Amino acid sequence: MALDKDTGKLRWYPVYTHPRAEKKAYDTLTNKGVEAYLPLQKRLKQWSDRKKWVEEPLIKSYLFVRIAEHDQAEVLMTKGIARFIYFSGRITSMPDKQIEDLQLLMASSLELEVTEENLQPGEKIKIKAGPLKGLTGEMIAYRSQKQLLLRLDSLGCSIIVNVAASFINRF
Template sequence: MEKKEDVFQWYALYTKSRAEKKVYEQLKGFGIEVYLPLKKEQRQWSDRKKWVEVPVINSYIFVKITSAQYREVFNATGVVAYVSHKGKAVAIPAREIDAMRRTIENKLSFSVEADTLRKGEKVTITSGPLKNIEGEVEEIQGTKKLYLRISHIGYVLVLNLDEVERVK
């Protein structure tokens, strides 16, 4: 009997505070596909100001692994646990990782017609670098901000969207 090929899936890992970059480098060294969303912030020291890259979501990184690599991530110093539900690590849809990656990398501004969407509605982005990304409307604030939920980690992307349409 042939063994079914292991499927690669994205998971969120919770790390020790301020250990995200070290964990990222270690996992990358193990040959694991890893994503650490970063943003630039200006930090003030007593003698100077400096731009530094900091995690978009503190204490979280994302790994794309097979079930065979499940335990290997704990070889990285600073990994605390998988984001899980009822004791089982929860896979994050690749489209949500892609949406986060494209949002952060493109640094683009969008707009949305707030009165056409409702909380909980499934939407597809129809233009710009996030074209074809699907998400769920978490919240709408004013006429420009759309909050797209990233499953299972308790965070949402705040986007200004050009055009979205309901998923049919």
């Protein structure tokens, strides 16, 4: 992929996929040579006759591509990709830090929950210890537990993880 003219580097873009097409779209993009990221989480699913661990996308119908702006058409021509995400009439990009934070969360052994609830912002915090050391976010009260809220504004969703209060610094 070519470098972005404005910044001299590639940028991350969230893309919306057709329902249940995230994995196939991801595979097709990577086979085309496009850098893509699909955060997957293992979940125990139960059917009437059995239970099985399956990998599901953390954020349904979303994946992330790291491309130059002029490569957007190539991504849209990929089977399973529905559209780019728009904010204020323009295709939105995400800071590298948000993708790095998401990758850090996925590498941890913590159970994550994604919510589209309109959670009210609280104190800004930074984790000072544990597997998520260095991660910043907002502290909220949720289901009577203190948890870290990592808000992904460009996607309109939030990721909530349990963090011990002793691991958190206010700033």
